[in-house]
Amino acid sequence: MSTKAAPSNATNAWPSKLRRIRALVSKEGRQIVRDPSSIAIGVVLPLILILLFGYGLSLDVKNVPLAVVIEYPTPEAVELAAAFQLSPYFHPWMTRSMPPAQQALLEHRVDGIVRIPADFSRHIGAGDAEVQLIVHGGDANRARIIEGYVQGAVGVWAARLEAQGRASRSGPVNLQTRLWFNEANDSRYFLVPGLIVLVMTLIGGLLTAMVMAREWERGTLESLLVTPVRTEEILLGKTLPYFVLALFGFMLCVLSAKFLFHVPLRGSVWVLLGASMLYVLIALGIGLLISSWVKNQLVASQLTMLATFLPAFMLSGFLFDLRSVPTPVRMITYALPARYYVALLQSVFLAGDVWSVIIPNTLALAAMAAALALASRAVMRKKLE
Amino acid sequence: MNSIIGSLLRILALTRKELLAVLKDPRSRNSLLIPPMVQALVFGYAATYDLNHVPYAALDQDHSAASRQLLAGLDGSGIFERVANVQRAGDIKSLIDARRALLIVQIDQQFERHLLSGQSADVQLIADGRNSNTAGTAIGYVTSVVEQFNLNWSRDHGAAPPPVRLVARAWYNPNLETRWFMIPGMIGTLTLLQTMMLTAMSVAREREQGTFDQLLVTPYRPFEIMAGKALPSILVGTIQAGGVLLVAQLWFRIPFAGSYLTLCAGLLLFLLAAVGIGLLISAVAATMQQALLYSMLLIMPFSLLSGLTTPISSMPIALQYLTAINPLRYAIDITRRVYLEGAGLDLLISDLWPLAVLGTLTLWAAAWMFSHRMQ
Numbered sequence: 008m009s010t011k012a013a014p015s016n017a018t019n020a021w022p023s024k025l026r027r028i029r030a031l032v033s034k035e036g037r038q039i040v041r042d043p044s045s046i047a048i049g050v051v052l053p054l055i056l057i058l059l060f061g062y063g064l065s066l067d068v069k070n071v072p073l074a075v076v077i078e079y080p081t082p083e084a085v086e087l088a089a090a091f092q093l094s095p096y097f098h099p100w101m102t103r104s105m106p107p108a109q110q111a112l113l114e115h116r117v118d119g120i121v122r123i124p125a126d127f128s129r130h131i132g133a134g135d136a137e138v139q140l141i142v143h144g145g146d147a148n149r150a151r152i153i154e155g156y157v158q159g160a161v162g163v164w165a166a167r168l169e170a171q172g173r174a175s176r177s178g179p180v181n182l183q184t185r186l187w188f189n190e191a192n193d194s195r196y197f198l199v200p201g202l203i204v205l206v207m208t209l210i211g212g213l214l215t216a217m218v219m220a221r222e223w224e225r226g227t228l229e230s231l232l233v234t235p236v237r238t239e240e241i242l243l244g245k246t247l248p249y250f251v252l253a254l255f256g257f258m259l260c261v262l263s264a265k266f267l268f269h270v271p272l273r274g275s276v277w278v279l280l281g282a283s284m285l286y287v288l289i290a291l292g293i294g295l296l297i298s299s300w301v302k303n304q305l306v307a308s309q310l311t312m313l314a315t316f317l318p319a320f321m322l323s324g325f326l327f328d329l330r331s332v333p334t335p336v337r338m339i340t341y342a343l344p345a346r347y348y349v350a351l352l353q354s355v356f357l358a359g360d361v362w363s364v365i366i367p368n369t370l371a372l373a374a375m376a377a378a379l380a381l382a383s384r385a386v387m388r389k390k391l392e
Numbered sequence: 393m394n395s396i397i398g399s400l401l402r403i404l405a406l407t408r409k410e411l412l413a414v415l416k417d418p419r420s421r422n423s424l425l426i427p428p429m430v431q432a433l434v435f436g437y438a439a440t441y442d443l444n445h446v447p448y449a450a451l452d453q454d455h456s457a458a459s460r461q462l463l464a465g466l467d468g469s470g471i472f473e474r475v476a477n478v479q480r481a482g483d484i485k486s487l488i489d490a491r492r493a494l495l496i497v498q499i500d501q502q503f504e505r506h507l508l509s510g511q512s513a514d515v516q517l518i519a520d521g522r523n524s525n526t527a528g529t530a531i532g533y534v535t536s537v538v539e540q541f542n543l544n545w546s547r548d549h550g551a552a553p554p555p556v557r558l559v560a561r562a563w564y565n566p567n568l569e570t571r572w573f574m575i576p577g578m579i580g581t582l583t584l585l586q587t588m589m590l591t592a593m594s595v596a597r598e599r600e601q602g603t604f605d606q607l608l609v610t611p612y613r614p615f616e617i618m619a620g621k622a623l624p625s626i627l628v629g630t631i632q633a634g635g636v637l638l639v640a641q642l643w644f645r646i647p648f649a650g651s652y653l654t655l656c657a658g659l660l661l662f663l664l665a666a667v668g669i670g671l672l673i674s675a676v677a678a679t680m681q682q683a684l685l686y687s688m689l690l691i692m693p694f695s696l697l698s699g700l701t702t703p704i705s706s707m708p709i710a711l712q713y714l715t716a717i718n719p720l721r722y723a724i725d726i727t728r729r730v731y732l733e734g735a736g737l738d739l740l741i742s743d744l745w746p747l748a749v750l751g752t753l754t755l756w757a758a759a760w761m762f763s764h765r766m767q
Contacts, residue, residue, distance in 0.1 A: 056693075060693075063696065113739070136556045142561075143562070148441040148570050150562050186527055209688075209692065331442065363489060364490060
């Protein structure tokens with residue numbers, strides 16, 4: 008490859024460089040149009056995934072099947088039980104004793120048991136009445152939400168007692184809570200922007216990982232070598248068409264987020280687009296790097312899956328709060344581009360243009376994009392020689 | 393009789409050859425055994441809805457003993473970290489916006505006076521809802537700190553306690569640790585990916601390289617070839633599951649309540665279904681690339697819509713029905729219930745029979761497609 012090492016001025020001049028890139032892009036574009044599999048990955052797949060997951064993923068808890076055990080039907084006990092029937096969160100099942108309720112919990116027919124003891128009414132006057140709640144702790148997050156709802160239902164009932172003057176007040180300090188950016192407490196608001204990250208990570212990685220590995224396997228990359236095309240030109244020519252394709256998929260994701268799932272877009276479209284272009288570049292770059300490195304479709308796509316999709320799912324802060332992750336694992340998350348993109352998307356969608364979030368995260372993404380470009384160029388040069 | 397023994401011997405020989413092909417190369421051997429355990433370790437730490445570090449800011453306009461006592465309750469919980477003391481309400485926005493604080497606790501000037509005069513006092517809590525689940529959990533923690541404060545205050549100042557107290561208990565996971573829920577669920581999730589792909593690709597590769605035709609001219613019957621392709625993947629999957637189980641028990645120390653035999657039975661049925669789907673993919677796909685694409689197309693929905701991170705009961709009804717063909721959904725339910733509740737086979741019937749049906753159907757369909765291709 009000695010001609011590569013010392014390129015002549017003629018091949019390095021800008022007009023011819025641009026012409027070569029344009030030729031590569033148009034060749035790659037034609038290939039995309041002729042082979043429907045890339046269009047399937049770039050356009051159809053994101054749409055299917057965002058629809059499936061947008062509807063499927065939700066952390067909202069509604070219609071919880073709940074056993075309500077009224078051991079002795081005094082007016083107070085029945086009134087409290089009615090509070091559960093009125094709540095939209097529960098789907099109560101009334102019973103008179105514990106054993107059938109416990110059996111139901113064991114068989115997962117109910118998620119919890121509310122037990123109103125036989126001496127409940129007698130204790131209300133004395134101010135030490137207790138309501139017992141047993142939740143199925145398997146899904147701890149759900150259990151905690153159910154606990155909160157039961158607490159709320161009991162609180163509403165107690166407030167009514169207080170208003171009627173039948174009992175003392177509910178407690179010295181009342182907590183008044185406001186959830187900023189998501190007043191309705193709809194988990195889709197944060198899940199859908201996170202899903203866009205997941206989908207773009209997978210799409211970008213797959214597009215280039217499969218394409219490059221295929222060229223390596225067929226030996227068509229080597230044949231490019233005898234032409235005057237240079238490494239960075241090959242990379243650009245490979246990336247640009249897929250970049251456009253992936254951006255198209257991204258637009259579809261954003262449109263469905265806004266119009267199907269009604270997630271508000273409070274920031275500016277330009278910030279969203281700019282950050283997303285950077286991220287798509289990175290996702291494509293990771294695919295390029297992996298595939299130039301392993302040169303084998305099977306291993307390349309497995310690696311892409313392991314290195315991008317699963318970490319973006321588990322370690323990006325899309326679902327789990329990163330502040331609570333132990334330090335060594337948190338260090339790993341700093342190396343993940345998805346982490347910065349999740350922070351950006353959640354802020355731009357829900358909070359607006361918060362520059363204190365946008366600037367550092369965009370800078371991190373830009374640095375990663377640059378590093379990836381250099382690394383794939385280096386790896387590809389080495390592999391070609 | 394002889395034909396059965398001969399058939400078994402042929403299956404064993406093919407299994408041995410397949411295993412050799414996979415395990416001989418150290419790179420492919422490592423790529424099968426190490427990732428699930430490393431992932432279990434890393435994701436085990438990361439995949440938790442529990443919070444142990446909640447940055448908050450206090451806007452204390454009362455500066456009284458009572459307000460300090462309430463904030464001390466937060467600071468002393470070990471979970472909340474006060475990152476700022478805000479003086480003006482106008483400063484709240486920038487703290488939340490920049491994600492420096494997840495919560496703002498606002499105590500107004502009348503706080504202590506209200507309390508001492510026997511009135512109710514309000515405390516404002518503002519939460520960053522950009523991840524509303526995290527915010528909800530944090531609010532729950534604050535609620536319990538406030539409840540404790542109320543109890544103490546009523547006791548110290550002779551006020552009447554609240555009329556009703558809710559005594560909550562969680563079965564099977566007394567401290568409500570999400571890790572206990574996540575890690576057992578990963579046993580199935582982390583094995584699905586590679587088991588399914590390994591099967592789908594091993595046939596697709598042989599097809600593309602033409603060695604599958606060579607296999608066909610041997611005295612093997614289609615059923616024997618299928619068994620020989622399925623067994624190694626099931627074996628690899630079992631070993632992977634064992635690795636994740638080891639991490640869960642020895643590293644994360646999550647107590648195992650059930651029987652290993654029950655778990656093993658459930659996992660084998662699951663792996664059978666996963667391998668069946670893999671074989672069906674390879675029967676449908678013409679090239680390796682197609683096989684790969686189909687596996688990805690199935691693995692993503694399988695793992696996200698399995699109940700691992702978000703409950704199936706929160707999905708729309710139509711999607712809930714769709715998850716009936718997801719083997720991972722049953723596997724996760726089985727591992728969690730055996731692991732945490734010690735459920736026996738009798739309680740797991742509703743998970744076991746769909747897996748058996750899935751496994752049989754997919755294997756039968758794959759065998760049918762292979763034998764039809766041969767003619």
